[in-house]
Amino acid sequence: MPNDVFISINASALHAKSKVYIGRALVRKAADDLDEYQLWASLALELLGKAALASTHPSLVVDPTHWQSLFVAAGINATTDVKTITAKTLFERLAHLVPRFDKTIQKFCQEIAERRNAELHSADLPFKAMRLEAWEARYWHACDTVLHHMDSSLESWLGAVDAEAPRQLLEEAEKAMKAAVELRVGAAKERFGELKKAERDRAAEEAEQRLLQHQSELFVGRYDEIWSTACPACGCRAFMTGQLTGEDFSEEQDEHAIWEVVDREYSGEEFHCPSCDLSLLGSGEIIASGLNCIHEEQHSREMEYEPDYGND
Incomplete structure (x- = not known):
């Protein structure tokens, strides 16, 4: 640089x-x-x-x-x-x-x-x-x-004295958001708990059968990846989506392979549970609910060029 x-x-x-x-x-x-x-x-x-x-x-x-x-x-x-x-x-x-x-x-x-x-x-x-x-x-x-x-x-940006008010405001906003998310999770848990056991079991079974590639309609925005995670309210299989934030070649690479393996990291930005209808928007709300907003996956893809084996 x-x-x-x-x-x-x-x-x-x-x-x-x-x-x-x-x-x-x-x-x-x-x-x-x-x-x-x-x-x-x-x-x-x-x-x-x-x-x-x-x-x-x-x-x-x-x-x-x-x-x-x-x-x-x-x-x-x-x-x-x-x-x-x-x-x-x-x-x-x-x-x-x-x-x-x-x-x-x-x-x-x-x-x-x-x-x-x-x-x-x-x-x-x-x-x-x-x-x-x-x-x-x-x-x-x-x-x-x-x-x-x-x-x-x-x-550091404002100077210690000038930063006191913004930091206090941030802490108050974070507390307010966390309280709001806890209430939202609690309400979803209560709604799900009021269902009959057969209904809860059916909802959990349907969530397990959902295909990741068909869940985009659950979310407001368009993102790079969708993955599944346990819902903090009802415990059923739920879905999170987010942006790709990093990609690196995997250590498991075979130097003679024509396929390459990459480790990808995503940051969650939306969460939705179709079983109890709990929704979380933004990494702040996701973290406040107790979920991990960072997701890692391995992807295999064909190399653009095959290895050069020489002419001998």
């Missing part, structure tokens, strides 16, 4: 600027200017996300259709007018790079970016219509998720 790239796509520079902008955001919040608080906060989030991508490689931040920018990302000074990706592309890429940056967080980040654009480029006043409690906790959750991936924290 190039160590010296143009400042606009330099990971350290992007991270430093995000710290300046979130500092401005907190100053505006202290002055009770909540519109400008959300404006600076949205800008800080986008810069933080770009810093996360650039820390993996600067090419992830530039517009792939602008070849001069790609050259700069490779460390070649082809232009000073570097074109970077849109907020929509940024959050889509973060969803593939950061395991806990699920579709729920991605959707929230896209929405705050769209409000920011409307605030700056139209006569609309979208920030004024947003109550603080409708976005602030989710905002800090998104930032915390990105920072965790960067081996950082809110405390």
Whole structure:
């Protein structure tokens, strides 16, 4: 990875600027200017996300259709007018790079970016219509998720004193979510328990016979993989789906085989149990229910090219 790239796509520079902008955001919040608080906060989030991508490689931040920018990302000074990706592309890429940056967080980040654009480029006043409690906790959750991936924290990003309020807000939101999920699981368990034993047995048997490839209609979004897991409410076979977050060649590889084995890791983003109708959305809710949102599988696939055996 190039160590010296143009400042606009330099990971350290992007991270430093995000710290300046979130500092401005907190100053505006202290002055009770909540519109400008959300404006600076949205800008800080986008810069933080770009810093996360650039820390993996600067090419992830530039517009792939602008070849001069790609050259700069490779460390070649082809232009000073570097074109970077849109907020929509940024959050889509973060969803593939950061395991806990699920579709729920991605959707929230896209929405705050769209409000920011409307605030700056139209006569609309979208920030004024947003109550603080409708976005602030989710905002800090998104930032915390990105920072965790960067081996950082809110405390480091904001400074220990400034981070106290967001951290407390996050803890309160996490407690509220966990309590809500526990109540939802308990209600599903109670509903299932009220069924007659024959009905419970039939539901469990039907769940065992369901084919994974036919369960996509259970879920709201489209994902890379579906797998089965035990329901935390009724104990029946249930289903989870999520995005591919990593792939590596298996150690069980046969050097003479024409098939290769890869270990794949997925991060769960939706859960549904057809037996008791329990649904969980986002990795936060899945973890709060006691389920593991990380799933690992081995896949076999034919090699693109057969081994070169020589001509002797």
